[in-house]
Each structure stands twice: as structure tokens, then as C-alpha cells.
Amino acid sequence: MKTKFGMLANAAVMPILLYLAAPAIALSPGPPTLPVRGLYLGAPKSSEVPLVVSFIRDALPKEGVNTLVMEFDYRYQYTSHPEVVDSDALSTSDVKAIVAACHAANVRLIPLVNLLGHQSWAAQTFGLLRAHPEFDETPKKYPNNQGIYCRSYCPLNPDVHKVVFDLIDELAAVCEADAVHVGMDEVFILADPDCPRCGTRNRGELFAQEVRTLHDHLAETHREMWMWGDRLLDGSVTGVGEWEGSQNGTAWAINMVPRDIVICDWHYDSTPPTAAYFAVQGFRVVYAPWRKADVALAELDQMRSVRAHPDAVTAPRMLGMLQTTWGGASDFIKAYNGDRPVPAESAEAAATFRALFGSIRAMQASQSGGQ
Numbered sequence: 001m002k003t004k005f006g007m008l009a010n011a012a013v014m015p016i017l018l019y020l021a022a023p024a025i026a027l028s029p030g031p032p033t034l035p036v037r038g039l040y041l042g043a044p045k046s047s048e049v050p051l052v053v054s055f056i057r058d059a060l061p062k063e064g065v066n067t068l069v070m071e072f073d074y075r076y077q078y079t080s081h082p083e084v085v086d087s088d089a090l091s092t093s094d095v096k097a098i099v100a101a102c103h104a105a106n107v108r109l110i111p112l113v114n115l116l117g118h119q120s121w122a123a124q125t126f127g128l129l130r131a132h133p134e135f136d137e138t139p140k141k142y143p144n145n146q147g148i149y150c151r152s153y154c155p156l157n158p159d160v161h162k163v164v165f166d167l168i169d170e171l172a173a174v175c176e177a178d179a180v181h182v183g184m185d186e187v188f189i190l191a192d193p194d195c196p197r198c199g200t201r202n203r204g205e206l207f208a209q210e211v212r213t214l215h216d217h218l219a220e221t222h223r224e225m226w227m228w229g230d231r232l233l234d235g236s237v238t239g240v241g242e243w244e245g246s247q248n249g250t251a252w253a254i255n256m257v258p259r260d261i262v263i264c265d266w267h268y269d270s271t272p273p274t275a276a277y278f279a280v281q282g283f284r285v286v287y288a289p290w291r292k293a294d295v296a297l298a299e300l301d302q303m304r305s306v307r308a309h310p311d312a313v314t315a316p317r318m319l320g321m322l323q324t325t326w327g328g329a330s331d332f333i334k335a336y337n338g339d340r341p342v343p344a345e346s347a348e349a350a351a352t353f354r355a356l357f358g359s360i361r362a363m364q365a366s367q368s369g370g371q
């Protein structure tokens with residue numbers, strides 16, 4: 001408890017506040033329902049759309065999910081830039097079927113397109129840099145993507161945002177979305193020394209500049225920006241390491257980005273008090289677990305603890321939970337439905353999802369007096 005609340009107020013007065021607050025918390029109806037009860041799915045293949053639509057319509061209302069983050073990247077048949085479309089891309093009618101299911105289920109659909117980093121995976125370079133190699137931060141380096149995690153685009157290329165903005169706008173429009181998740185996680189290639197534009201730039205400043213650029217574009221169309229939080233955490237100071245946090249100089253970008261961004265704070269193996277840190281910094285934040293139910297429930301507990309705090313400023317910024325499902329939408333849904341065989345990670349993610357949302361429903365039932 002000390003760790004959770006120690007970040008939220010002056011340590012000298014906190015024991016008194018906690019003591020005084022305890023009876024009120026126990027007797028009050030409690031804080032309102034978690035505003036975000038979310039699930040992440042990768043965009044399915046076209047042949048899998050009926051399975052996903054049924055899942056959205058039937059399972060999500062039953063579980064209490066009200067937000068679906070769906071990662072499309074370049075697997076939508078963009079008409080503004082057909083050159084970037086990857087294989088297994090969904091048609092407009094495919095996406096509209098998903099949109100209709102979300103409307104029927106009263107679920108907010110937030111499309112995700114990975115920007116800046118994650119422009120390749122293993123040997124495959126994705127649509128943007130395949131079609132526009134001139135946007136690559138490290139053109140002609142790392143043949144076949146050997147020796148790197150993922151490629152990045154150059155945020156200072158003078159033409160890259162014209163394409164990126166078109167993609168954002170088109171994806172948001174087809175999804176009828178009022179928010180877009182721009183990814184921006186695990187960016188390891190940034191300010192490459194061989195880039196003539198970025199080579200001498202500070203990585204924290206450069207990362208913040210790209211965040212602001214994307215944010216400001218979304219703000220022009222009155223859309224909210226969501227992003228993963230890892231590049232804004234110091235992986236050394238927090239102890240979360242170079243994946244869930246940053247050890248390549250981007251963390252101080254947190255001081256230079258707009259506060260109306262929603263941060264998705266992903267932690268899969270432990271539960272550092274980083275969501276509260278983001279909330280104290282002024283961001284709205286969700287925790288994002290994956291395949292370990294005990295971690296997901298610990299994150300929910302932290303979310304609940306801070307939201308129950310009588311601090312009316314910070315507590316409401318703890319928006320809720322976003323269950324991730326790395327491994328493919330159809331495998332996750334099959335696992336959820338009890339079909340086998342499925343990969344172990346999908347089965348574990350489905351079990352975590354059931355445990356997490358069961359706990360959320362129980363929490364909300366207790367808060368509403370069992371109604």
C-alpha cells in the first residue's frame with residue numbers, strides 16, 4: 001500500500017489521510033465504473049471476420065467489454081495509398097461488419113496503426129517502408145532485417161507524414177472512430193547516426209516531437225490519441241528494463257508531450273506502480289496485461305486502489321484495463337470458446353481475460369450494492 005500511494009501525495013501526510021479516508025471508502029458506494037474495460041485484438045483475416053463479429057456481438061457484452069482496440073497497421077485496403085497495403089488486408093465491407101458489430105455491442109472501436117517503430121517483423125518489412133524505402137531511418141542498412149528488432153521510419157523525412165496522416169484519417173474514418181492508437185512502442189531505431197536528418201538529434205526530443213506531430217494531427221479532426229507507454233518510462237530507474245521501459249534515451253520525452261494522450265501501460269510479468277506514475281504526470285492511463293492472470297489481477301487492484309483514493313484529481317485518470325492477446329484474433333477467440341488445439345499463449349491470454357473481466361464485474365457489482 002505504501003508503494004501505491006507513496007507516489008500520489010506528500011509522504012508525510014499520507015498515513016493520516018489514509019487513516020481518515022478508510023471508513024469513508026468502506027461505507028461509500030465507491031468510485032464509478034471503470035471507464036475503460038478494454039480488449040486488444042489484431043485485425044483478423046477476411047475469412048475470420050464472421051468469427052470476430054460473432055465474438056464481438058455475443059461475448060463482449062457478456063464479459064462487460066466496452067472498448068476494442070484493433071490493430072490494422074497496413075492490413076486494410078487503403079485507397080489513399082494502395083501501395084502500402086499488406087497481404088491479408090481487410091476490405092471496407094469487412095471493416096464495416098466489425099464496426100456494425102461494435103455498435104450493436106455498445107463497444108468503442110479504436111483502430112491501431114503502429115507508427116514510428118514496428119515497421120518490420122523478422123525478415124518482413126511492412127507496407128510503408130516496402131513501398132516507400134525512402135522513409136526508412138536506416139535505408140540500405142541491415143539487409144533482410146538481420147541484426148535488428150524492427151525497422152523505424154525517419155520522423156524527419158519531409159514527406160513521411162503526408163502518407164501517415166492519410167492512413168490515419170482513412171482508417172479512423174472507416175472505423176468511425178473518435179480515437180486512434182498509434183502504437184509507438186519498442187522503438188529501438190531512432191536518431192540513427194547515419195541518418196542525415198536525425199543523426200545528431202537528441203532521442204528524447206525527437207521522440208517527443210513525433211508524438212506531438214501525430215497528436216496535433218489527430219486533434220485537428222477531434223480525435224483522441226492512444227499510445228503504448230514504454231518509451232516514456234525510464235527502464236533503469238523503474239527497473240522494468242529496456243522493453244517495458246526505455247533505455248535508449250526517450251524517457252524524458254514524457255516532459256514534452258501533451259497530457260490529453262491516453263497511455264496504455266503494458267506489463268506482462270510484474271506490476272510496477274507505473275500507471276499511477278502516468279496519472280500523477282497528468283495522463284489518463286490503462287494497464288495492459290497479457291497472459292498471466294495474477295499480473296492482470298494485481299494491475300486491476302492497483303487501478304482500483306488509486307481510483308478509490310479521495311484525491312479527486314489524480315484518481316479519475318486511472319481509466320481501467322486493456323487485455324492484450326498477442327497471437328492472433330482467431331486463436332484467442334477459439335481459446336475463449338474452448339476450442340482446441342490453440343497455441344499456449346492464446347489459451348493463457350483467454351484465461352487471463354476471463355479472470356480479469358470476472359473480477360471487474362464482481363468489483364462493479366459490489367460497488368453498486370450487488371445490483
Ligand SMILES: [Zn+2]
Nearest residue numbers: 154195197198
Ligand atoms: Zn531520420
